[in-house]
Amino acid sequence: MLEGDDPAALFPRYADYPDAARIAVLRTHLARLRSLMRRFMDAQSIAQQASLPAVDASWGFQTRMSMARNAVFELRPRYVRGYGELDAQGEQDCRALAAELGLLLDDITHELRRQPLAIPESRRDDALLVALTEAIERHQLLELRGTVRNLLEGQESDRVEVALLGRVSSGKSSLVNALLEQPLLPVGAVPVTAVVTRVRHGDALRIRAIDLEGHVEEITAAVLPQYIAESGNAGNRRRLREVTIEAPADILHGGIVLTDTPGLGSLHATASAHALTYLPRCDLGIITIDASATLSMQDADLARALQQAHASLLVLLTKADTVAADALEQQRDYVQRSLSEALGEPIRVADVSVAPAHSGAMRHWRDTVLRPVLAQCAARSGERAAQRLDQLARRVCVTLEQALHESPAATETTARQGSGAALAALSDAETALRNLCSELGQHGAAVVLNDALPLAMADASDIAGQVVALASQLADQVVRDMVARLQAVNRQADDGQWPASLRGAPPFVLAALPDASPQRYTVRGPPPWRRYRLRQRLRQDMQFPLQQTFLAYAQELKEWLTRTCESLRQSVGGVVLATDGARTDQTAIREDLARLHILLDEGPSAVSAGEPP
Structure with a gap:
């Protein structure tokens, strides 16, 4: 309460709030009270931190947000009528206000889980990235933070991010296991993967579960299904952002990261949405299609999204051993033709099986198709990152120009x-x-x-x-x-x-x-x-x-x-x-627009980060 009353509050909480001098005196009393308590605790060897379990501040904020949501719910017309009769326009205004306040509360809730954008020292010489990040933070373009983080995370080291994408039970996890040559991820006939799972190289097996607040928990392979499978973590009740695995596997050498994503069409829309949000950081997308199923609109949309993200693309017909040879050939030709027409460029489709009897064919595809594509992706990583950064900068310019002219x-x-x-x-x-x-x-x-x-x-x-x-x-x-x-x-x-x-x-x-x-x-x-x-x-x-x-x-x-x-x-x-x-500072908008336009026109190396135009 001593932090003061908010002068911008629409409904002030306190009347006759004490002035600054009285608050200073009250703070002195509070300091004496704490000092007395501290001396007693020291004398009795009572630890100041460990005496009570700490509560994560985000939970306290979210409790307040729940109370705010209850208040917004009571803005609906049937409740507001208690203040007087409402005409048709009044009812519409009430619904509109409640809906927009709900959106703002959603943004606040999401913001509680975000960290401010921070550029690592190794990237401070990228003038366009620095200018872009500063503009996004200065003008509160909050919806673009995630895209910038994806760009930063993709450039932390010489990695090639490979995402396994596709519909439920299309064989993504089984394919990852086959590439790793070890049964690491749980598989099954029903929807299995509930959380994005990233596998990178390590000298020994190490598994970490990361929740939405960024907390990390070390887990063992024995309990892994309880964290990433629908059967053990239904609807992601553990509130995990992703699970990262370090494993000694030959395919992961050279900075390759394999990512198994929840299948589109799973029982929980949040899991499918999380899979889609991974696309901006993806260097190579492998779309898996069950050879016995038909090509769906979601498969085509995934291919378009990868194309728009400047990512390389491989399309696989999985479970090829379950389909007769002539039917498999027809399916391969159909998928290849359909996707080529949808994307406006030639798309090659291969068929694979992870069954032990087809291990030779699986290794042949891995060595003759996958490895060369991974090498190309590694060679193009810098070019691809520059394209994505340029695309994001132009999007920010459009947003700022709209704000400037309205x-x-x-x-x-x-x-x-x-x-x-x-x-x-x-x-x-x-x-x-x-x-x-x-x-x-x-x-x-x-x-x-x-x-x-x-x-x-x-x-x-x-x-x-x-x-x-x-x-x-x-x-x-x-x-x-x-x-x-x-x-x-x-x-x-x-x-x-x-x-x-x-x-x-x-x-x-x-x-x-x-x-x-x-x-x-x-x-x-x-x-x-x-x-x-x-x-x-x-x-x-x-x-x-x-x-x-x-x-x-x-x-x-x-x-x-x-x-x-x-x-x-x-x-x-x-x-x-x-x-x-x-809109709070149009001068700053003009300055940021000028800076971004110069960097976009002249190239990222034309202006150093320390020399604003």
């Missing part, structure tokens, strides 16, 4: 009000669309079978194919409805940026239904009797596989919705927040 009045009235209303609309849309996904999972099978019944009554020669078509139509209609609702929110925000995740809605794939012979669905008798018997047989044959497919697809849609809404939320609110921070 009038404060317009930003305060229109942008902030529009942002708040859009955030409120997004919150409502997310709730409604999650309910739509749940409805699809719970009732999709019943809807499809009900629509299939009159078709079976008319012609049962291909009833299984008709059911598949109806199920696909229903799923596609749900996705169209979801995208249309989100597009409406984006138009309301008047935001030109469109999250890339909107292009990656998961495809609906229905496994083969049981063979339905025309004889089984040929029922004679009066129409009511035929309808009853056909409904009964449709349910017996197809209800369970349809239900399971729709439940799984509904979960995938919810994950995609969570990622997309989070991207939209940051896109809608980020411009206003960044503009507010930057």
Whole structure:
């Protein structure tokens, strides 16, 4: 309390706050009190630090944040009506305010877990990096801190960051084990990896778990599955950022780091999102696709993201031993052609198997394909880092220029009000669309079978194919409805940026239904009797596989919705927040823009860090 009352507070906490002289006297009394306690503790040999367990300050802050969230929740119209009647505009203003305050509280919560950007001494001679970091910190462009950290971490040493990316159960962990030539990571038929796991070279095995606050815990290989597997760390309940492993493996020599990421489409959207946030620091991305599965939109989006991050790309069809040779060749040609068209450049696709019987072919791919690509990545590491730094600097310039040319009045009235209303609309849309996904999972099978019944009554020669078509139509209609609702929110925000995740809605794939012979669905008798018997047989044959497919697809849609809404939320609110921070000093904005433009035009070596332009 002696720290003083905040003069900027909207609701002052104290009345008749003591003046500076009285506070100084109170501090003297407090010092005497502490001195007396300390003398007693010293006389009794009571340790000052170890007498009570210390509480992490971040937990205390987060407790306060929870109380603030409760207050924001009470800003909703049904609670605010206690102060008087609300018209339609008043209700909209309440929802908008609650939504925008919620976004600000999210940013504060994230900030509690961040550390300020610090450039290591070894990088202080990079003038563009120094200028960029200072501009981001000075103008509070908080959403760009993570990108800068990725650039810094990728240049700590001569490493080549290799990320294993792909859908759930596509064989990423098994591939890492095969490359390491030791069964280090847990594998299984169900979703396994819950946390980003990075493996680098070391003379002896050493495993460390790092939580979101940066605390490090040394663990053994025996308990590793309890930290990185879904079965032992469901939903990342341990709140881990990543697990790092040092292991003596030949493939890791020369600064190679293998990173196993959670599969896209796992049961927890946060794990999939963490995998995507790793892309900016990645030098080589290996996309794994189950050879028996189809190419998905998420696979194509991963390839595009790696291309945009200036990372090298390898595409593997895994579990090749489970597919016949001719089918494998067709699948390889299809994936190769599809990805080449999507990326506008030739993409080579290889097939591998980690089965012991195929170990020779696995070693051949490793030595003839992977090792040369790793060598190329090491040679291009400096060029790639410069490209990423240049790209980030231009993004900062655009943000600062927007802040410089916007009038404060317009930003305060229109942008902030529009942002708040859009955030409120997004919150409502997310709730409604999650309910739509749940409805699809719970009732999709019943809807499809009900629509299939009159078709079976008319012609049962291909009833299984008709059911598949109806199920696909229903799923596609749900996705169209979801995208249309989100597009409406984006138009309301008047935001030109469109999250890339909107292009990656998961495809609906229905496994083969049981063979339905025309004889089984040929029922004679009066129409009511035929309808009853056909409904009964449709349910017996197809209800369970349809239900399971729709439940799984509904979960995938919810994950995609969570990622997309989070991207939209940051896109809608980020411009206003960044503009507010930057608007405080337009002279500093002009100086930083001039400095960045000179460095970008003349190259990173043209101006030293110690000589501002």
